[in-house]
Structures are given as structure tokens and as C-alpha cells.
Amino acid sequence: xxxxxxxxxxxxxxxxxxxxxxxxxxxxxxxxxxxxxxxxxxxxxxxxxxxxxxxxxxxxxxxxxxxxxxxxxxxxx
Amino acid sequence: xxxxxxxxxxxxxxxxxxxxxxxxxxxxxxxxxxxxxxxxxxxxxxxxxxxxxxxxxxxxxxxxxxxxxxxxxxxxxxxxxxxxxxxxxxxxxxxxxxxxxxxxxxxxxxxxxxxxxxx
Numbered sequence: 001x002x003x004x005x006x007x008x009x010x011x012x013x014x015x016x017x018x019x020x021x022x023x024x025x026x027x028x029x030x031x032x033x034x035x036x037x038x039x040x041x042x043x044x045x046x047x048x049x050x051x052x053x054x055x056x057x058x059x060x061x062x063x064x065x066x067x068x069x070x071x072x073x074x075x076x077x
Numbered sequence: 078x079x080x081x082x083x084x085x086x087x088x089x090x091x092x093x094x095x096x097x098x099x100x101x102x103x104x105x106x107x108x109x110x111x112x113x114x115x116x117x118x119x120x121x122x123x124x125x126x127x128x129x130x131x132x133x134x135x136x137x138x139x140x141x142x143x144x145x146x147x148x149x150x151x152x153x154x155x156x157x158x159x160x161x162x163x164x165x166x167x168x169x170x171x172x173x174x175x176x177x178x179x180x181x182x183x184x185x186x187x188x189x190x191x192x193x194x195x196x
Contacts, residue, residue, distance in 0.1 A: 019106055019170040023113060026162065027100060030117050031093065034124045046132060047140060050147045057151055064162040072169035
């Protein structure tokens, strides 16, 4: 899973357009969500980590929407 | 019983891996979005469902059931939210004037498209 994060971070850093970067960051974030829940199982504090994962998923969704709307009006650079 | 959860999680990891391969190998933004949106959505949903099943193996106490319900809620929310976000991003890219990739480099439709649509 960490290898997959590094590979999609490549697209986030070197993406040709700004939308590629947004997509790469979103993809990294979704795998971070899964790793967060897995860490909760490893540390045996799943009841705490699952709330953090819930808030993180909502934040990720909202941030992607807001950034997409911003670049829609501004145009790609 | 735990092999069911592990199998679901392995299938989810496979979808994540195919999404990353599509993200790295496809020629333009729209094709990458196509691969990533589906692989990302289904991978996260399957891994979270597998973890919810795995969590229930420790017994059916009320705390375990609550945690599994929260995990399933994250999965359902993710299943709705990720295609919405991807679609908004795709629409934004189309409006910002990024041309879809074609084999000979010529656009299939009139490009740039007319600005007659309502936003």
C-alpha cells in the first residue's frame, strides 16, 4: 500500500496539468484513509481511529469539490 | 471465517493496484481519471468492508457492532462521494479547456466547445 502511495504521488508531483495533480493527491488521500483504519487495527484502538477516518473521508471529498470548482472558474494554467 | 475478510481485502488491494497502473500508464487526463475513479472507489469500499467483517470476528459485542457500522458508513459514503468528486473534477477540466487525447492529435468534436452550456 505504501508503494502504491509513492507511485501515485509521482503523478501528483509531475502531472502535466493541474488536474492531474489534484487527482494524484486525491488518490493518495484515499489510500491514506485505508492505511488509517489498518493502523487502528494494528494498535487495537479501532474505536478511536474509525472516527478520525470518517472525518478524513468527508474532508477529502469536500476539498476535492472545492478545488475543482475553483479551477473551473479560474482555468487551467 | 477470517479468510473471507482477507479475501475481500486482497481483492480491494488488487483494484487499488490496477488504479495506480492506469494512473501511471494512460495517455491523457480523461483516461487516467477513468481508470483511477473506478479502481479507487471499489478498492477503498472493498478494503473497508473486509475490515468491517474482520472486526466482527472478535465477537458481537455492542462496541464491535458500532465500529463495524461506522466502517460500513465510511464505505457507503465513499461509494457515493468519490464518483461525485471525480465527476466535478472532470467537468472542471473540460470547462478549463483540456483537450481529450486522440490518436492523430486532432479533436473529434469542435474544439474548443461552444460556451452555450449553463454552469
